[in-house]
Amino acid sequence: MASITSWTRLEPRARTGDLRPSLEAQVHDPAWMLARQWQLGEFLGDDAGTPVWVRVRGHADRITRYRPGPATGPGTDYDGHTPLQAMAEAEPSGLRATSADLRSGAETGQHLLRLLRSCAAPAQAVTEAVALLLDDFPLGLTGAEGTDDPATARYLTVLRGKVPDGHALASALHTTPPTPGEPGWGLPAEAFPALRDWLAWYDERHLTAAQGQEAWDPRRLEHCFSVGLRETGAQSTLTAPAYQGGELDWTDFTAGGDTGLAATVNRETLLSTTFPVPVRFPGMPARRYWEFEDAHTHLGGIEAAPSDLARMLVAEFATVYGNDWYLVPLEVPVGSLTTLTSVVVGDTFSSELGGPTLLPTPGAGNGDAHWSLHRLSTDDGGRRTGLFVPPVTVSALESDPIEEVLLARDEGANQAWAIERSVPTPVGGTLDRSRTAPILQPTPSMPGSTATYRLMTDIPAHWLPLLPVESRPGSHVLRLGRLDGPDGRPLQPLGRLLNPTVPGAYDLYAEEVPREGITLTRAHRYARTADGRGLLWTARQARPGRGESSSALRFDHLEE
Known part of the structure; x- marks a missing residue:
């Protein structure tokens, strides 16, 4: 019968006051444990x-x-x-959109003047040559664009006629390398070393690609490039068919055969004898008997559905086979494809079993021995054994976007739009087009009526239509259309992202603009190379958009 005034409590009572024998976990019958190991077959392993x-x-x-x-x-x-x-993301040299980069052109031109005036050439000859350079490569815009920008007008007022355009001069020198007598401008022989030094400084200041050698595909909004290497008697090509920009890794490459790259042999033999160390990971069971384990990773609390096979495999590896894996470090050169030819292991049983063990080549065995990590996909759907370490930067500093374009779907208007959100200004700034673009207002009205008839509703000038065009039967592309401005002239994009490098129509594959849209950006990136050199380039990148957009476009509209 239960009572509220009495209870029973179980308490442990040690036979002695010393807890050390209990913590030692002593085995009182070793023979019994050996017999159980023999019965379970552990001695046959x-x-x-x-x-x-x-x-x-x-x-x-x-x-x-x-x-x-x-x-x-x-x-x-x-x-x-x-x-x-950096090589894949770099833009072509001399790439010009509707506005030029006046600031960088003026800075490079000023540096050339400093080098020429400090060289050993006669001062009068240098002065005359500088005057000719100012006439042949004047600093200014290629057309009338940007002249209504007050900052650009002030900049040109100060520097026009005082410094040459460094971009135009470098483009001319790349076409005709500087040699004594060519090009002219009256430069004496003592000034040509300074001119060559300036051209080398210009090329190192900003990494650019040669004309027609850019990796950016404007129809796919991604970079595509290939690298070649030569193995023993065979050519191999590693291709990055759809590099989105940002961080480049081995997963962006696929392996192929000889594609005519004509690579030369550059092989380094690897030989390393090291001591393996056990693999450690968070949540791994402690190796010591009485060691308290870290509770930050609770592998026993993993929740998985019947279809989460990969998650259960990871949990099984961590709890059952975690102590069977060892790490063997091997240093490989950057920018190479490493292939292992043999792996020999010496263990504690080597003397009894007849010597070290030669392991199967990774990926070449059957069953579990066929498994390997970091294998490249091939063009035919297979796998290529080998570890590719691409030569990339560990981290790069990235500026704020100097240009941004949003490609979005508009279900209400049943079309897509290319929205220029920001574009670079000629003096190195960024122009927010949503605040400066005029509103197109076609407002024909009917006489004697209070209602206003609009052929189409107002559309901002930085919203450029992407019209579907059937490029071939059953295949459609989005072609950049044009709207007429208030003066009747067609509006052109002000940035470089919507201006194709090859003159002609700008076509984009329709599947590249999903419902969530695409955000295209251009930004400057700076990084240090392995030898400590600074590297600056301008990169393009495609990122996910922000969903659908609505232009509120209506046709045959009446307003009261």
Whole structure:
């Protein structure tokens, strides 16, 4: 019968006051434990040895050729010093949109004047040559664009006629390299070393691609390029078919055969004998018997549905097989495809089993031995054994976007729009087009009526239509259309993202603009190379948009 005034409590009572024997977990019958191990077959295991040393042999084939775009051809030589992501993202040299970059052109021109005036040439000859340079390469805009910008007008008022356009001069020198007598401008022989030094400084100041050698595909909104390497008697090509920009890794590449890159042999033999260390990860069971485990990672609390096979495999690896994995470090050169030829393991049972163990080549065995990580996909859907470490920057500083374009769907108008949100100004600033773009207002009215008839409703001038065009039967592209401005002339995009490098219509594959839209940006990036050089380039990147947009476009509309 239960009572509220009495209860029963169980309390442990030690036979002695010393807790040390209990904490030691002593085994009082070792023979019994050995018998149980024999019954369970633990003594028959042939993989119970602990690895003591590992010898790894292999070779690393460096990439020696680079080719932008999806086209075929020999490409150009690649020395491995310039990061691949910078070469792929760099814009073509001399690329001009409707407005030029006056500030950088003036800064490079000023630096040339400083070099010429400090050289050993006669001062009078340098002065006359500078006057000719100012006449041949004047600082200014290519047309009438930007002249209504007060900041641009003030900038040109101060510097016009005082400094040459460095961009135009560098473009001319790239076409005709500076040699004594060519080009002219009356420069004496003592001034040509300064001119060559300035051109080298200009090329290193801002990384650009050669004309027609850019990797950006404006129809796919991604970069495409290939690198080539030569293995023993065979050419191999690694292609990045859809690099979105930002961070480049081995997962962006696919492996292929000989595509005419004509790479040269640059192989480094690898041989390393090291001591393996057990793999450690958060939540791993403690190795010591009485060690308290970290509770930050609770592997036992993982929730998984019947279809979450990968999650259950990770949990099983962590709780059951976590102590069976060892880490063997191997340093490989950057910018190479590393292939292992042999892995030899010496364990604690090597002397009893007849010596070290030669492991199967990764990815070449059957069953579990066929498994390997970091394998490249091939063009035919297979897998290529080898570890590719692309030469990229660890981190790069990125400026605020100097240009931004939003590609969005408009279900109400049943079309897509290219919205220029911001564009660069000629003096190096950024112009917010949503605040400065005029509103197109076609307002024909009917005489004697209070209602106003509009052929179409008001559309901001920075909203450019993307019209569907059937490029071939069953295939459609989005072609950039034009709207007429208040003066009757068609409005043109002010930035570079919507201006194709090849003159003609700007076409975009329709599937590249999903319902969530696409945000295109241009920004400056700066990074340090492996040899400590500073590298600056202008990169384009495509990011997810913000959903659908509404232009409120209506046709045959009456307003009271």
